[in-house]
Amino acid sequence: METARRTYRRESQETRRADLISATQRLVAEGGPEAATVRAIAARAGVTAGLIRHYFQTKDELTRAAYRSLMDGMTSKGSDALESVGASPEERLAAFVAASLRPPVLDAGAVVLWAGYMHKVRGDAELLSVHEQAYTAYRDILQRLIAALKRDVPDTQLRGEAIACNALIDGLWVEGSILPHAFNEGEIVTLGLHSVGALLGVDLLAHTAMLTDPRKTLA
Amino acid sequence: METARRTYRRESQETRRADLISATQRLVAEGGPEAATVRAIAARAGVTAGLIRHYFQTKDELTRAAYRSLMDGMTSKGSDALESVGASPEERLAAFVAASLRPPVLDAGAVVLWAGYMHKVRGDAELLSVHEQAYTAYRDILQRLIAALKRDVPDTQLRGEAIACNALIDGLWVEGSILPHAFNEGEIVTLGLHSVGALLGVDLLAHTAMLTDPRKTLA
C-alpha cells in the first residue's frame, strides 16, 4: 500500500503568513498557548508542520508576529468605529469607548489570547516593545479624543486622564469578557461610558445614539 | 560506584503542600506556565518529582490550588492594609486602593502568574468558580468601603461604582506592573487615588498620609 503524497497548491507569501498567524491566534484563543503547537497550527492552516519553518525562522518568530497582529487589530477596531460617526468630540469618544467594550473586541478568546502572551512579554525584549507600542498607540488615540473635548486642561492632566481611562477600559474589557454572565446586558458598555465621563467631567451617555447600532465589521 | 539514595526529612502535609504551591507560583511568575513542569516544581521545592503525585492527584490539581492561593493572597494583602489605618472612610478606601497599586501586589511576576492561568479559567469549571469568587470578594470589599463614604446613593449605583473602581484598579495594576518604566515614581498610586476619587466624587489624595509609609508585609 503506497502512501500517496498529499496534493497542494502554492500560495503567496502574504497569504501563507497570514493563514499561519490566524491559525495561531485561534488556537491560543481556544485552548491557551499550550494548544498552539506547530503541528496544530499547521493542521489548522491546512498545511504540514514543516512549512512553518519555511516562513518563520522559529516558532517564537511566528508567536511574535501573532501578538503584533493581535494588538494592532484591537486598536484598529476601536478607530474603525470613529469612521462612521459624527464630528462631536463627545460622540467620537463615546463611540471609541463603546467599540472597545463590545464584541468582537469584548471577547473571552481575545482576552485569553492577550493573556497568553503576557509572560512572553517579559524577557523577550522585542515582544515587550511590541506591547509598549501597541499600548501607547491605543492610549494616544484616547488622549487625542479626550483633548478634543476642549475643556482647557493642562497637558499633564490630559496624560493622567488618558492613562486612567485606558486602565478603566482594560479592566472592564477583561472581566466583561471572562465573566459575561456576571453583568447585565449592555451593562459593561453603559458603565464604561458613564465612568469615563465621570473621570473627565462630561456626560458621554447623552451622546450615544450608536449604542443600538447594527454590529461593526469583524475583520 | 553506587548511587547513594538521597536523604530526606518527612514534613507535615500542610508544609509540603504549601511548599509545592509556592514553588509552582514562583516558577510561573518567572517563566510563565510552561516553566512550571513537575520536575522544575519538585526541584524548587527541594523534593523529587514523584512526590507531587503523592499530594495532588494530578498536576492540574496542583495548578488549581496555586491559582486559588494566588487570588486569595491578592485580596488579603489589600485588606491587610486596612488594619493599620484610621477610621475615616476616605482614609480606609485610600489605603485599600494604594495597597493594591504598590508592591508586592503591583508586580510583574504577579501579573504574569495571574495571566498565565487566564486560559485555564475558561473550560475548567472549578477554576472559573475560583476566579469568580475571588473577583467578587475583592469587589465586595471595595463596595463596602465605598458605601461607608455615606454619600447617600442608591444601591444600584453603588454596584456600578464598585465594578468601575475595580476595573480601574485592575487596569492600572496590569500596565503599571508590566511597563514600570513607562510611569513616574508613584504615578500609578497617585493616579489610582485621584481617579477612584473622581469616580466617586470624593478627594482621596487629601486622605493619604500613609502614602510614604514603610513597606507592608510581604507574606
Added chain:
DNA sequence: CATAAGATTATGCACGCGTATAACAAAGAG
C-alpha cells in the same frame, strides 16, 4: 529496640514537542 506504616525517592515508559533535512511536485521561464 523492634515493627509497621507511609512519606519519599528512583526508575521507566509512552507520548508530544520543536527542529532539521531530504525528497518531491507545482508553477513560471525559455
Added chain:
DNA sequence: CTCTTTGTTATACGCGTGCATAATCTTATG
C-alpha cells in the same frame, strides 16, 4: 515541452513532558 526554482511534504531525531510503579528510608508507636 523541458528545465529550473522553490514552495511544500515527508520522515526522523533528540529531548522533555506527565504519569505510573516499585524500591527504600524516615518516623511514630509500642
